[in-house]
Amino acid sequence: MAVELVGGAALGAIVGELLKVVVEAKDKILMFRSILKHIEETLQSIIPILKEIEELNKALDRRDEQTARLLEVIEQGKTIVLDCSSIRFLNLPKKYKYTNKLQELDKSLTSFFQIVMQAQIARDTKEVLKVVRGKNWSFRGKIGGGGGGSGMMMMIPGAPVNPVGLEVPLRELKMELFKDGVSVVVLSAPPGCGKTTLAKLLCHDRQVTEKFKDNIFYVTVSKTNTLEGIVRRIFEHKGYRVSEFRGEEDVINRLEQFLKDIEPDPTLLVLDDVWPGSESLLEKLKLQITDYKILVTSRSSFPRFGSAFKLQPLNYDDSMTLFRHSAFFPDQSQSQSCIPEEHVIKIVKGCKGFPLALEVVGGSLRGQPAEIWETREKEFSRSGSILQYSDLVSSLQGSLDALDKHGIVKQCFMDLCSFPEDQRIPVTALIDMWAELYNLDGDVYAVANLHELSNRNLVDVITLREDTSGCYHQQFVMQHDLLRELAIHQINAQSAEYRKRLVVEISGNKVPDWWVKQKHLISAQLLSISTDETFSSTWCRINVPEVEVVILNFRSKNYTLPDFIKEAKKLKVMIVINYGFFPTELGNFALLGSLSNLKRIRLEHVTIPSYGFTSAQFKNLQKMTMVMCNIGQAFSTSSIQVTEALPNLEEINFDYCSDIVELPVEVCHLRKLKKLNVTNCHKLVSLPRKIKELVNLEVLRLGSCVELKELPSTIGKLSNLSILDISECLELDRLPEEIGELQNLSKLHMVSCSDDFKLPSSISELKNLKEVICDEATACLWEPFGQLLKNLRIKVHAEQINLNWLNKRSL
CATH class of the missing domain: 1.20.120 (Four Helix Bundle (Hemerythrin (Met), subunit A))
Known part of the structure; x- marks a missing residue:
């Protein structure tokens, strides 16, 4: 039954x-x-x-x-x-x-x-x-992995909340899409008009979901996307990682077979933000499959595929509604704000019906005095164009200029364009950059700047899940493509040798003309280089003696760090991020040891070479962060002892490093280490007993290490430990008796631990323990200690998880 x-x-x-x-x-x-x-x-x-x-x-x-x-x-x-x-x-x-x-x-x-x-x-x-006959898939099974990693399945973005003025365009776009004989529909409009918002609405429309069911595939197509990358995302949507392709013909054949296999249900492929000049890419994806539709959003109309559906700017009434929503607080009417109606009308008209402009300009004016509103109104009467869509850019420019009095905040906004479009930017990477570029003393100042930008609708701050432990590895930032373009345009207004930031995008092996012809020293403090899948790591020389931060964004299967970095004697921060599908081993890794001022290294989705951190002396390195990395033998002793190679290291972060089963014992020799964060390392089973050698350790975070079974008894020797986080260590069912020796422990995080968790009697010895953050069930375990620990506060944490980020990261 x-x-x-x-x-x-x-x-x-x-x-x-x-x-x-x-x-x-x-x-x-x-x-x-x-x-x-x-x-x-x-x-x-x-x-x-x-x-x-x-x-x-x-x-x-x-x-x-x-x-x-x-x-x-x-x-x-x-x-x-x-x-x-x-x-x-x-x-x-x-x-x-x-x-x-x-x-x-x-x-x-x-x-x-x-x-x-x-x-x-x-x-x-x-x-x-x-x-199924005629297969040529070679699938490798279900995709696993952690939050933010390339192992996650790509999902359809969440439906926009309370969209304004899109009811009629949505109805008309559906009619166009449902027409017989129409295989490709191009949704075209200038940037900032709401193309992506309308595409997301369409994917969640009842009639669309009834027709296409689970065969709706949504891919954000960045400037560097290839046919193979798009097809891989389609396969990942169904939960599979496909093996290597044998060329473009193989990609198309497998896609065609895939689409035939999911018949008879119709299929909808949404390609969002397709760049002009991508006709050949669309032609390859246009296959002769029954009930297979492609929706393209682009600034280009692509006339080869018929008449484009033109999304028009908002009308006056809808513009006013959207603007008021951004410019005034929810419980505040315009009359309460003392802003004259004529200012509002002129500013709204100046935004020309662009939703992005209405939101950004409105956000920048929220809470501002009437004088600022009047100034902005006068700015809208000025003429001039700095990008193709002058009406929109002139609307946004005033919001950017309004940051002038917030010097560092504006600089932070400009720095965001150092990361590729349509990618989530880790807040922790920004903290590293800004700590050195602007001498921000403490993470909170960097995060405060981001929230200032968010309040002005210049960025979106995404929190995957609330973090009680005081770190920000679950927070990311997204920047609208047009705002990124605006920042790059301002940067490029100066000649290359005088720019404060140098943002370089390399397609294939073609570098900008100024790079080849350079005759002068480059004075930039920040250097960002983004390369695509076809880049061969053939580097031209560039002289950047003043650079303090280098960001290398890449997608290729093989990648070598550029030799010219050796000459960057002032370099303090190195960030290397692989946006490809597979971890890439970094070549020329040892050159990082030649940088005497290097303080921070961040590596994402790479395989660190064996003896990588003991092949050279990183004399002043203070912090290293490894996200989704293969650690292997990176800390094993080669010709140099780890204590000599990393003599001043104070912080290590391992996040989603899937090959860590036991913490490398060499890490325990780093006597100056103050912070050790090992989070989301799902295979970590144990910590070495030699962890007691970390005599200066102040923070130990082990959050979401779900297989960690016990803490070694030697943890009691960490006399300076003040913060311990064991949240979501599901197999950890007790603290060792020696925990009572941690006389400096002031904060303990233990949300969602084992159901059978037990506290040792030695807990009563933790006289300096001031705060325990836990769930409701664990809080019960602390009740017997309430009379013994007079200064202790139990904070019950209500877990909140945000799944909307899944559409924000190109996987």
């Missing part, structure tokens, strides 16, 4: 029943709100997995016995949640008992869908591939 109830569309319905019960209970039962919120998010996150299971079961024409187990978990869960409503607030034994039951339910759901059902998907996928 259970198997009959579970399967097909019933899977989603069953989970929906539990979700409904959880949502209702969460709003009524305050004492369990935190854990119920977490269960709600767990249930919402598994819905895509359910859809995939349904597709596979349909393809195999069967129902799997594993899904019968799901019914049992759901039914038990409903009973537990409903029983919670009858518990009185002061009934602590029952409260503790049902807290544990709810946590066990959440753990069961997570385990079931991460292990049991993923195994079923992997097995069923192989069976599907076996029965």
